[in-house]
Amino acid sequence: MPQPIRLAINGASGRMGQALLALLREDRRFELVHAVVSAGSEHNGTPVFAGLSTSLRYSHNWENAPSMDVVIDFSGPEGLAVALAHCTANGIALVTGTTGIDAALEAKLDDATNSTAVLRAANFSLGVAVLTRLLREAAAALPDWDLEIVEAHHGRKEDAPSGTALALGHAAADARSTTLAKDGVYVREGRPGARRSGSIGFAVVRGGDVVGEHTALLLGHGERVELSHRATDRSIFARGALEAAAWLVARQPGAYSIDDMLQERSRKA
Numbered sequence: 001m002p003q004p005i006r007l008a009i010n011g012a013s014g015r016m017g018q019a020l021l022a023l024l025r026e027d028r029r030f031e032l033v034h035a036v037v038s039a040g041s042e043h044n045g046t047p048v049f050a051g052l053s054t055s056l057r058y059s060h061n062w063e064n065a066p067s068m069d070v071v072i073d074f075s076g077p078e079g080l081a082v083a084l085a086h087c088t089a090n091g092i093a094l095v096t097g098t099t100g101i102d103a104a105l106e107a108k109l110d111d112a113t114n115s116t117a118v119l120r121a122a123n124f125s126l127g128v129a130v131l132t133r134l135l136r137e138a139a140a141a142l143p144d145w146d147l148e149i150v151e152a153h154h155g156r157k158e159d160a161p162s163g164t165a166l167a168l169g170h171a172a173a174d175a176r177s178t179t180l181a182k183d184g185v186y187v188r189e190g191r192p193g194a195r196r197s198g199s200i201g202f203a204v205v206r207g208g209d210v211v212g213e214h215t216a217l218l219l220g221h222g223e224r225v226e227l228s229h230r231a232t233d234r235s236i237f238a239r240g241a242l243e244a245a246a247w248l249v250a251r252q253p254g255a256y257s258i259d260d261m262l263q264e265r266s267r268k269a
Ligand SMILES: NC(=O)C1=CN([C@@H]2O[C@H](COP(=O)(O)OP(=O)(O)OC[C@H]3O[C@@H](n4cnc5c(N)ncnc54)[C@H](OP(=O)(O)O)[C@@H]3O)[C@@H](O)[C@H]2O)C=CC1
Pocket: 010, 011, 012, 013, 014, 015, 016, 017, 036, 037, 038, 039, 040, 041, 042, 043, 074, 075, 076, 077, 078, 079, 080, 082, 096, 097, 098, 099, 100, 121, 122, 123, 124, 125, 159, 163, 237
């Protein structure tokens, strides 16, 4: 039996953190060595696995963190920035699903890939990986059709549009040889006028306990194509992030995506 992979979770008390912990109870590939929460968290110092013999407690401290091989981050931009600094200073691989990242943090993440293996995914579900490929194909095959991306999430989500919606938009824009900076439309209010040909619109729904739904609408005249994905259980994202972490620990420094992992696996199969 190989040594388990020493894992830290950043954002361990959150919705995704808890989904990861539930899977880790049964996953012998990993040893959870650090479970990080915010400085003001009510979970600080409390046991991570209530009822089990392990003594691991939630912590907000990276300074005296134990040795680890990989960090999985689902914390938010502020938490990610701190975890990233720890990973680059100590040569630790980083898997992050945090969305809503600004340009400054994007630049730090890019810089970090010179010294650290970083795998980023706005969505760790296999279905969304396939949806993205299908959308690329459809957007290129129907270049004159209007393209709109609609997403729905639970009412606690802080960023909009979702990271997945933006990633879908970037993929479609790329397939049409344009960019979201040029053609993305995020707000329609009052009297915005007729739809500009070639634009890529985003619409956002928030409420209840929706896990995550994304639809790309390709609207023609007299017909339309709808490409949809519905996540009904957060464990799909958690499972994908654990697969990514197990894969990333053996990689050289660099920037990686879920597609890199899937392509390497299909080459080996
Ligand atoms: N890529 C993907 O597949 C997915 C991505 N996401 C993204 O992951 C992120 C988290 O989502 P979700 O789990 O729903 O969010 P939650 O708000 O439920 O959880 C956030 C967690 O981060 C912790 N946290 C907050 N600030 C810090 C900090 N500065 N340092 C360390 N930990 C911190 C919180 O701790 P506490 O509250 O205890 O202080 C909490 O444990 C979002 O950006 C979301 O969009 C979500 C689902 C899937």
